[in-house]
Amino acid sequence: MxxxxxxxxxxxxxxxxxxxxxxxHTDMPEExxxxxxxxxxxxxxxxxxxxxxxxxxxxxxxxxxxxSSWHVVIGEAFGFEITHEVKNLLYMFFGGSLAVxxxxxx
Amino acid sequence: xxxxxxxxxxxxxxxxSGGKPVPPKPAKPAYKRRDEDVSxxxxxxxxxxxxxxxxxxDQLELTEAELKEEITRVLTANNxxxxxxxIRYSFKDGLYKPISHVDQMAIHFSLNGNLxxxxxxxxxxxSLKLTTAAEKAPVETSATAPEEAAIKDExxxxxxxxxxxxxxxxxxxxxxxxAADAEEPPPPAVKERKLANQFNFIDRPSxxxxxxxxDRACQSEPTPCKTLSDDINxxxxxxxxxxxxxxxEESKEKEKPKAQVAKKxxxxxxxxxxxxxxxxxxxxxxxxxxxxxxIVERMVNQNTFDGIAQDFKYFEDDSDEFRDQKGTLLPLxxxxxxxxxxxxxxxxxxxxxYKDLFAVGYGSYNFMKQGKGMLLxxxxxxxxxxxxxxxxxxxxxxxxxxxxxxxLVAVGFYDGNVAIYNLKKATSQxxxxxxxKSGKHTEPVWQVKWQKDDMDNNLNFFSVSSDGRIVSxxxxxNELVHTDxxxxxxxxxxxxxxxxxxxxxxxxxxxxxxHKKIDYLFLVGTEEGKIYKCSKCxxxxxxxxxxxxxxxxxxxxxxxxxxxxxxxxxxxWTVKIWxxxxxxxxxxxxxxxxxxxxxxxxxxxxxxxxxxxxxxxHVFDLNVNKYEALCTQLVMNKMKSKITHIQFNPVYxxxxxxxxxxxxxxxxxxxxxxxxPKEKKGQEVKKGPEVEIPKLxxxxxxxxxxxxxxxx
Numbered sequence: 010m011x012x013x014x015x016x017x018x019x020x021x022x023x024x025x026x027x028x029x030x031x032x033x034h035t036d037m038p039e040e041x042x043x044x045x046x047x048x049x050x051x052x053x054x055x056x057x058x059x060x061x062x063x064x065x066x067x068x069x070x071x072x073x074x075x076x077s078s079w080h081v082v083i084g085e086a087f088g089f090e091i092t093h094e095v096k097n098l099l100y101m102f103f104g105g106s107l108a109v110x111x112x113x114x115x
Numbered sequence: 116x117x118x119x120x121x122x123x124x125x126x127x128x129x130x131x132s133g134g135k136p137v138p139p140k141p142a143k144p145a146y147k148r149r150d151e152d153v154s155x156x157x158x159x160x161x162x163x164x165x166x167x168x169x170x171x172x173d174q175l176e177l178t179e180a181e182l183k184e185e186i187t188r189v190l191t192a193n194n195x196x197x198x199x200x201x202i203r204y205s206f207k208d209g210l211y212k213p214i215s216h217v218d219q220m221a222i223h224f225s226l227n228g229n230l231x232x233x234x235x236x237x238x239x240x241x242s243l244k245l246t247t248a249a250e251k252a253p254v255e256t257s258a259t260a261p262e263e264a265a266i267k268d269e270x271x272x273x274x275x276x277x278x279x280x281x282x283x284x285x286x287x288x289x290x291x292x293x294a295a296d297a298e299e300p301p302p303p304a305v306k307e308r309k310l311a312n313q314f315n316f317i318d319r320p321s322x323x324x325x326x327x328x329x330d331r332a333c334q335s336e337p338t339p340c341k342t343l344s345d346d347i348n349x350x351x352x353x354x355x356x357x358x359x360x361x362x363x364e365e366s367k368e369k370e371k372p373k374a375q376v377a378k379k380x381x382x383x384x385x386x387x388x389x390x391x392x393x394x395x396x397x398x399x400x401x402x403x404x405x406x407x408x409x410i411v412e413r414m415v416n417q418n419t420f421d422g423i424a425q426d427f428k429y430f431e432d433d434s435d436e437f438r439d440q441k442g443t444l445l446p447l448x449x450x451x452x453x454x455x456x457x458x459x460x461x462x463x464x465x466x467x468x469y470k471d472l473f474a475v476g477y478g479s480y481n482f483m484k485q486g487k488g489m490l491l492x493x494x495x496x497x498x499x500x501x502x503x504x505x506x507x508x509x510x511x512x513x514x515x516x517x518x519x520x521x522x523l524v525a526v527g528f529y530d531g532n533v534a535i536y537n538l539k540k541a542t543s544q545x546x547x548x549x550x551x552k553s554g555k556h557t558e559p560v561w562q563v564k565w566q567k568d569d570m571d572n573n574l575n576f577f578s579v580s581s582d583g584r585i586v587s588x589x590x591x592x593n594e595l596v597h598t599d600x601x602x603x604x605x606x607x608x609x610x611x612x613x614x615x616x617x618x619x620x621x622x623x624x625x626x627x628x629x630h631k632k633i634d635y636l637f638l639v640g641t642e643e644g645k646i647y648k649c650s651k652c653x654x655x656x657x658x659x660x661x662x663x664x665x666x667x668x669x670x671x672x673x674x675x676x677x678x679x680x681x682x683x684x685x686x687x688w689t690v691k692i693w694x695x696x697x698x699x700x701x702x703x704x705x706x707x708x709x710x711x712x713x714x715x716x717x718x719x720x721x722x723x724x725x726x727x728x729x730x731x732x733h734v735f736d737l738n739v740n741k742y743e744a745l746c747t748q749l750v751m752n753k754m755k756s757k758i759t760h761i762q763f764n765p766v767y768x769x770x771x772x773x774x775x776x777x778x779x780x781x782x783x784x785x786x787x788x789x790x791x792p793k794e795k796k797g798q799e800v801k802k803g804p805e806v807e808i809p810k811l812x813x814x815x816x817x818x819x820x821x822x823x824x825x826x827x
Binding site: 031033034036084085086087088089090091092093094095098100102105106107108110112114115 | 338339340341342343344345346347348349352353355356359
């Protein structure tokens with residue numbers, strides 16, 4: 010019981026601790042990166058249960074701001090192979106268990 | 116009358132065709148006259164013939180008698196519309212006259228017909244054509260065509276007759292026209308010839324210029340793309356977070372102790388880095404344009420002082436011919452630097468390599484007021500600003516360029532130090548400097564002179580100072596090492612010091628000069644007025660002593676050509692020329708004022724110049740005048756400014772003079788002062804030492820012999 014209690018505590022702790030956005034790989038310029046990151050965080054928090062809506066929101070916002078044909082994938086476990094335009098890729102973790110990959114390719 | 120004529124016209128009978136006057140037939144409608152009243156209404160009346168007549172309400176009421184009255188009318192063939200009283204100006208009579216005959220013809224209708232007489236050329240041609248066309252076409256049509264025409268004609272004539280009297284004339288002409296028309300349509304119909312249109316249109320096509328069309332295609336480069344592939348799972352995410360947290364903790368620990376300091380340093384370095392970067396970039400930019408700026412500066416100077424530059428190069432004072440062997444000094448550039456205004460020029464020296472570059476040392480002769488000094492290098496190409504500026508802590512007293520390394524300047528200071536400046540390096544500090552430990556003088560250094568490299572190929576120079584020592588400084592392994600060469604002991608002043616030591620008072624050396632050819636031989640002038648001839652080899656004894664002057668010897672200088680002659684000047688107003696083998700001077704010149712400096716000219720063995728404290732420059736040529744100066748010229752106007760130094764330019768006929776107020780002037784020697792030996796016809800002009808030496812020898816002999824005789 011104690012173990013599981015502690016386990017739960019750890020889990021919640023871990024979630025609390027690990028919920029900050031962590032960039033795994035990006036080659037965006039500074040300003041774009043910051044904006045995209047904030048956008049992803051906003052979207053994921055808003056649509057915490059629905060990844061598709063979050064992705065939709067992110068994609069549409071990015072299209073508006075930075076030009077057409079952005080692609081967004083949000084999930085907890087996936088593998089990918091993508092072609093992206095140089096300086097237009099953001100691959101980050103968020104919320105302890107979510108991974109967001111945003112890239113541009115027309 | 117006109118009204119009635121109008122009536123007639125209405126009825127349709129006009130003059131030309133009618134001709135015959137028709138008796139008037141006034142219409143007499145039978146009407147019931149009503150005596151009772153004059154009715155204004157239209158009344159229907161029945162005529163005799165049975166016609167119903169309508170009487171207008173405003174018809175004239177006439178009596179029977181009036182009605183029966185016969186009125187005669189005459190119809191003439193006159194045109195009622197034609198004017199009857201035309202007045203025209205008659206040039207023959209010179210007045211207006213009525214025209215008697217007026218044209219009465221009135222044309223009512225005209226139509227241009229196109230009837231051609233059959234007998235004319237055109238008519239025959241047409242008839243020929245008609246016949247040929249008729250032959251070709253079936254006979255029936257040709258037969259029917261004229262028949263139709265004939266029928267048409269008949270119809271038309273009938274029509275016209277039925278139309279009425281009034282159109283007789285018109286119909287007549289119309290008939291003819293129609294007949295002609297009838298004839299013509301068939302032949303054109305047969306021939307199918309195009310009729311010219313009524314309005315005579317002409318086709319005139321035109322074409323706008325066609326612009327050449329060119330194909331052009333372009334393809335943009337595709338945006339650069341990269342591929343990324345990865346695989347994520349929960350554990351990957353978890354690991355990443357853990358790692359990140361760990362890193363953050365570590366950095367936090369590091370930050371705490373060094374937080375403030377490190378941050379500040381970082382900030383500083385960042386700022387400095389930025390500043391440095393910006394400065395560097397600035398200085399890079401400055402460097403790029405520095406060369407160009409320098410050239411521009413020199414050009415501006417040349418343009419500003421264009422007259423002087425021209426004078427320097429080309430001006431030869433022609434009036435020298437008339438001046439009876441006297442010459443002048445033409446002032447050229449003035450060199451001033453604001454920071455040296457309070458300093459006196461203490462030394463001038465020309466650079467051996469760059470003939471337009473000269474160094475000026477600034478200091479102060481005033482014992483009480485000793486401040487800082489400066490070393491400036493000017494070039495004649497830029498009189499507004501010195502090329503090199505060196506600040507020194509102590510006033511400079513003397514300087515000398517090295518002959519082989521023109522970028523090395525040896526400098527002697529008022530505080531007894533000596534230093535070497537390297538012009539190639541950009542620092543403002545001397546490359547090597549002596550100090551108290553390394554044996555600097557205890558008194559001002561009055562003169563320094565470079566020597567030939569010693570046996571170890573080290574640079575070395577000599578210095579003379581008021582402390583009575585002549586010291587040789589050698590540059591050994593980047594250090595100045597001094598060696599006392601000689602001490603100027605004053606003869607006969609050996610005193611008995613405590614414990615049996617003999618103290619010798621030392622004379623104060625004020626100037627020296629090394630012989631050009633004989634290496635070890637040099638002269639030293641002292642404050643007591645004596646000149647010692649010394650040798651480098653003997654450190655305690657002099658070779659000879661000359662009782663030269665009554666006051667301090669300001670300058671001694673060997674003649675550049677003649678190996679035996681030297682000159683000395685002193686504050687006792689005299690300049691003396693010596694032969695070093697003879698104790699007494701060859702020539703003595705009294706200049707009425709303390710002489711600051713004297714210099715031989717590099718181009719002639721008999722020309723020298725001296726400057727005095729009253730601001731005058733004297734130029735002598737012994738060959739021309741043994742007793743008087745060829746030129747005595749006031750160089751500095753102000754009373755307080757004494758001239759301190761003079762130097763000849765080794766190449767150009769220019770002297771540079773420095774004064775006590777810190778300014779430097781250059782003057783050009785007029786031709787009279789630069790006289791070369793005259794050419795004898797047919798002989799080559801020899802220049803150089805060969806000529807100069809005998810020249811001076813001759814003079815000396817003149818001077819010597821009487822002395823020899825007097826001695827005897």
